[in-house]
Amino acid sequence: MEMKSFLIIGMGSFGHHLCRSLAENECEIMVVDKDSEAVEDVLPLGVSGRVGDCTNIDVLRSFSIDLFDACFVCMGTNFKNSLQIASFLKELGAKKVYAKADEDIQAKFLKRNGADVVIYPEKNVAEQIAIAASSDNIFDCIPFVEDYYIAEIRPMERWLGRTVVDVNFRARYNLNIVAVKQGENVIPIPGPNYVFNEDEHIMVLGHINDIRRVAY
Amino acid sequence: MEMKSFLIIGMGSFGHHLCRSLAENECEIMVVDKDSEAVEDVLPLGVSGRVGDCTNIDVLRSFSIDLFDACFVCMGTNFKNSLQIASFLKELGAKKVYAKADEDIQAKFLKRNGADVVIYPEKNVAEQIAIAASSDNIFDCIPFVEDYYIAEIRPMERWLGRTVVDVNFRARYNLNIVAVKQGENVIPIPGPNYVFNEDEHIMVLGHINDIRRVAY
Numbered sequence: 001m002e003m004k005s006f007l008i009i010g011m012g013s014f015g016h017h018l019c020r021s022l023a024e025n026e027c028e029i030m031v032v033d034k035d036s037e038a039v040e041d042v043l044p045l046g047v048s049g050r051v052g053d054c055t056n057i058d059v060l061r062s063f064s065i066d067l068f069d070a071c072f073v074c075m076g077t078n079f080k081n082s083l084q085i086a087s088f089l090k091e092l093g094a095k096k097v098y099a100k101a102d103e104d105i106q107a108k109f110l111k112r113n114g115a116d117v118v119i120y121p122e123k124n125v126a127e128q129i130a131i132a133a134s135s136d137n138i139f140d141c142i143p144f145v146e147d148y149y150i151a152e153i154r155p156m157e158r159w160l161g162r163t164v165v166d167v168n169f170r171a172r173y174n175l176n177i178v179a180v181k182q183g184e185n186v187i188p189i190p191g192p193n194y195v196f197n198e199d200e201h202i203m204v205l206g207h208i209n210d211i212r213r214v215a216y
Numbered sequence: 217m218e219m220k221s222f223l224i225i226g227m228g229s230f231g232h233h234l235c236r237s238l239a240e241n242e243c244e245i246m247v248v249d250k251d252s253e254a255v256e257d258v259l260p261l262g263v264s265g266r267v268g269d270c271t272n273i274d275v276l277r278s279f280s281i282d283l284f285d286a287c288f289v290c291m292g293t294n295f296k297n298s299l300q301i302a303s304f305l306k307e308l309g310a311k312k313v314y315a316k317a318d319e320d321i322q323a324k325f326l327k328r329n330g331a332d333v334v335i336y337p338e339k340n341v342a343e344q345i346a347i348a349a350s351s352d353n354i355f356d357c358i359p360f361v362e363d364y365y366i367a368e369i370r371p372m373e374r375w376l377g378r379t380v381v382d383v384n385f386r387a388r389y390n391l392n393i394v395a396v397k398q399g400e401n402v403i404p405i406p407g408p409n410y411v412f413n414e415d416e417h418i419m420v421l422g423h424i425n426d427i428r429r430v431a432y
Contacts, residue, residue, distance in 0.1 A: 004350050013318035014338040021346030070349055098345070102229035121341035122230040129314070129335060130237030133286055134220050142358055144366075144395075145402055150358075176404040178394050178421065179360075186361055188392040188421050189405065205394065205404050 003028050007068045009054050009085055010075035011038035014100055014121065018072060023047060030063065054085045057092075066093035073099040073115070079106055083113055090114030131208070137215045139201060150178055151211045152201050159196040167196070173214055175206035219244050223284045225270045225301055226291035227254035230316055230337060234288060239263060246279065270301045273308075282309035289315040289331070295322055299329055306330030347424070353431045355417060366394055367427045368417050375412040383412070389430055391422035 005028040008015050015031070019042050022029050029047040032054055033039050039049035052059040065071065071094045073085050079102075086099045091114075099115035101107040107118040124143060131141040131149065140152040159167050170176060180187045180194065181201040196202070204211060221244040224231050231247070235258045238245055245263040248270055249255050255265035268275040281287065287310045289301050295318075302315045307330075315331035317323040323334040340359060347357040347365065356368040375383050386392060396403045396410065397417040412418070420427060 006349065014342060017339045017342035018346060021343045022350060025346050025350035027346075027350050098349075119341060119345060121337040123233045124341060125335060125337035126230060126233035127237045130234060130241050130243075133222065133314075134238060134241035134243050142360065142366075144358065145397075145400075148402060150360075150366075178405070181361075184361075186364060189394070 004069045005067065006030070007032070007063060007065070007071040009033075009071065009073050010100075011035070011042060012074060012076050014076065014119075015072070015074035016042060018074060019047060020045060030068075032059070032063075054088075055081050057088050060085070060088050060092055065089060066095065068095065070094075070096040070098060072119075073097065073110075076100060076102065082106070083109055086110055086114040088114075135212075135215050138211070141211075144205060147208055148206065149208055149211060150203050150205045151215060152181060152203050153211070153215050155196040155198070155200070155202055156214060160198050162196060163192065164190070164194050164196075165192045173204075173206075174210045175204040175214065177202050178205045179203040220285045221283065222246070223248070223279060223281070223287040225249075225287065225289050226316075227251070227258060228290060228292050230292065230335075231288070231290035232258060234290060235263060236261060246284075248275070248279075270304070271297050273304050276301070276304050276308055281305055282311065284311065286310075286312040286314060288335075289313065289326075292316060292318065298322075299325055302326055302330040304330075351428075351431050354427070357427075360421060363424055364422065365424055365427060366419050366421045367431060368397060368419050369427070369431050371412040371414070371416070371418055372430060376414050378412060379408065380406070380410050380412075381408045389420075389422075390426045391420040391430065393418050394421045395419040 006022055008019050008031045011031055011033040019031055023045040031042055031047055031049045032052050034053050036051045039051055043049050054060050071089045073082050075082055082099055086097050089097045096116050097114050098117045098119055099110045100119045101110055110118050128141050132138045137154050138151050142150040144150055180190045222238055224235050224247045227247055227249040235247055239261040247258055247263055247265045248268050250269050252267045255267055259265050270276050287305045289298050291298055298315055302313050305313045312332050313330050314333045314335055315326045316335045317326055326334050344357050348354045353370050354367050358366040360366055396406045
């Protein structure tokens with residue numbers, strides 16, 4: 001497969017982690033930031049870097065924007081700049097523009113002005129933690145698709161020693177068991193004859209309302 | 217179940233989203249920030265708020281820290297303050313301290329100085345996006361547990377029209393099919409007789425190396 005190439009604008013904490021992860025996935029990366037130190041920091045990862053202010057369209061024009069597989073707008077603090085850069089990138093023929101947002105209103109305007117995908121790390125992670133923290137019985141909660149989550153829960157007392165079939169788990173609770181967690185060990189898709197065990201956690205996939213019903 | 221109670225320190229973007237999500241999960245919430253506007257912003261969510269500088273231990277002492285189910289240290293920008301507050305909270309008997317980090321080195325020091333759980337939104341989300349962006353065939357990638365992900369992939373051409381059993385999917389690829397995605401529709405745990413279909417995506421659970429083998 002051909003190596004993918006990406007432009008990352010803004011080397012704050014998010015841009016930095018993204019750059020590192022893309023480098024680990026063997027992509028070709030160009031980074032830009034106004035601050036030369038922020039650019040120098042990531043050069044050891046084997047990426048190319050340039051110092052420049054991307055709110056100036058001529059700086060963006062000097063890259064061949066249309067040749068990147070995707071461009072990432074990662075500056076966190078100045079929303080006007082993010083919006084302007086996302087919009088310039090689209091004008092310059094970017095194939096795909098990702099932009100980071102902190103609030104719903106930012107997400108909305110970024111989508112209207114050139115962003116194909118809005119990245120929303122703080123909201124996503126906050127929701128996940130809030131669900132887990134608000135119940136003694138949810139140990140982790142992974143967003144799956146809209147309103148569907150995978151939650152790590154303790155089996156109910158009345159299930160112990162019985163199989164998934166005996167409990168009539170799927171029909172009764174409208175949930176599916178995706179995995180069983182024995183300490184750090186994960187056994188995926190345990191099957192209908194799995195016997196619920198006090199020492200194990202189960203990872204269930206389902207609507208958040210159905211998860212709450214078994215986890216509270 | 218008894219209502220859970222939480223203290224959130226720092227009403228930046230992450231603190232704000234956390235406060236909103238915990239409120240939706242029917243928890244009792246107290247927020248603190250140095251900035252009165254940031255506190256006023258979230259009062260309509262039905263939470264209590266105080267203006268104060270939590271790097272002053274007397275401010276923290278004025279709350280009964282040991283009565284909260286957990287305390288969240290959410291300030292993003294000043295690491296020294298986060299560290300100091302996490303450490304004070306533990307000294308004051310906090311049951312559980314969550315603290316937000318931007319870098320590995322911060323995570324390490326927070327854990328050594330009072331944080332029970334380190335929250336790392338930008339790193340988590342960056343990794344997830346990097347894996348999906350670096351392959352044409354991965355549409356989403358959800359971190360499951362250490363090095364295990366759930367990836368949304370297109371079925372390989374050679375699987376089409378055949379069942380999971382025929383393909384010998386689990387043994388051959390060391391992956392499990394957690395769900396089938398038909399547009400926005402999700403069918404969980406499709407079972408051994410599911411027939412791979414060109415128009416559908418499958419969500420597979422497995423080690424990132426095994427996922428890469430089928431997704432590239």
